[in-house]
Amino acid sequence: MQNYSSVTVFTLDGLNETASHKYIFFAFTLLAYLLIWLFNLTLIITIIIEKTLHEPMYIFLCNLCVNGLYGTAGLYPKLLADFLSDSHVISFSGCFLQIFVIYSSVMCEFTILTVMAYDRYVAICKPLQYHSIMTSLTISKFLLISWIFPFCESTLSIFLTFRLPLCGSHIYKLYCENYSIVKLSCVDTTLNNVSGYIFILMHVSEALFIVYSYIHIVRACVKSREESSKFLQTCFPHLFTVIIFTTAIVFDLMYSRYGSKTIPQALRNFMAVEFQVIPPLLNPLIYGLKLSQIRRRVMRVFSREVDILK
Template sequence: MENNSQVVFQLQGLNDSLTNRRIYFSLALTAYLGTIFVNLTLIVTICLEKTLHQPIYIFLCNLCFNGICGASCFFPKLLHDLLADAHVITYAGCLTQMFATYSYIFCEFSTLTVMAFDRYVAVCQPLRYRALISVQRVAQLLLLTWCVSLMETTAGAILLARLPICGRHVPKLFCTNWEVVKLSCSDTAANSTYGFLILCFHVSQTGLILFSYAHLVQTALRSHSGRRKFVQTCLPHLVTLLTFTASLLFDTLFSRYGGSSIDVVQNALAAEFLVVPPFINPIIYGMNLQQIRTRICLRFTLRTKENR
């Protein structure tokens, strides 16, 4: 650890000869500010409107807050590197970025799983919904979501921190566990095993959600109210899940099988899970959930009239 504390990694995701850096900086800054804006708009709207103090909207607040955390562990460093000549990060900074990134990933999966359970009960067992999804149960599920995510991330960080680092070059825009593990000069079997177990766990989460949705679709098609619930709340959740899973899968495959060549476009696509889901999730829900859409439009209309 004494040697590791002196390590400074070279991030090679941005080509040194990259032109038009200010244009990329403007685009990245706009994307980051846009992500913060749409997520905060949804969070503030739900918090201020008492009619929206329902389990599905509380879980949605948690999803939006996690999206802000995910974007914030990527964009600030990227914005700095786009204007800097040297794209470096300290060992402590790399560990911190990885901890924040994987906490976001695990919390996203856990939140989507909890939301899937909420939608399953709402559509398939509507008469028992209030009993099964009580205020206490919502608080317990949120606490469980964050505790499990932080425990998963902490275990991975401990396994990584014990490894001596021999390399310095990270061929990505940001630090990832797999890329740093490959720079170690000791046995990484424990890290690989843990990574495989975590992968299986979250893949099983995704499979469980999809399986529940298969049953949910059958139930929803039986009635008009069920179909309406599915289109308004379940379909956005399904799109969110598939978008996040596909983005994360691309990054995983790129890290493990992308080869040693460094391409800016590939690196940008590999960071998609930190850029796209946090931005489009509140938009998808804001457009599909009528109550949220109505409240947001009403607030902007009133604010416009006040300014006049």
């Protein structure tokens, strides 16, 4: 048996059956990555330079877009390189770095979406107290929690996996994934499995808090036509984002633990990476199209750029 100290590289087997169409996959992946950068960066720049958008909801949205760019940076560059290479390997340290970036990004997204749900709850259910509750200090605390907590969670998860002796180095996915490495272990992994379920339960509690918030929001909207309009304008994009992201994560969890090798490779690959494709692409589009304040500011920013070029 070999242990983790003798494993210097991992082999990623997710692209083994796509070699004949690798240039097509490379082109579509590159296009998706460029669009993710274009859409998210446009929203980030717009929110930063437009002082009228320096409000809690838009600040949290800006962080959501930043996290989208951060998370996809852990997947796309390596994936694009693998499409052009005949050898799909990743170093031991590079593998754990990729796990850290992807995992912390997923956890950060869930935390930011939870904070955004609380912000919408206060705005609609307690409008008169909104500015006294959502102060600059409160926003700063929420942002720190949204980033620091997922980073600590990911660090602990990686530490528990790093200590395991391994009996193999083949990962049957497109990227390094914590559960895939745990399955390579030569020893009992009960502690890793228990900690994994604890982390899942913690984020399920965040999802339940979002549901709880929206129950109160819907009740408030039923009583007021004005609040119903506010719900459609500001809450609907957030709720749609939560549903898309949660669905993508559930697909990935189900695939990682119960995925069958009889499923076509292309479908397995899509299920494995959809949480890094669909949410980062759709989030800025959903908010950019639905929120008139952002839509007008984006057009204003582009108009300024055109005038400068002239």
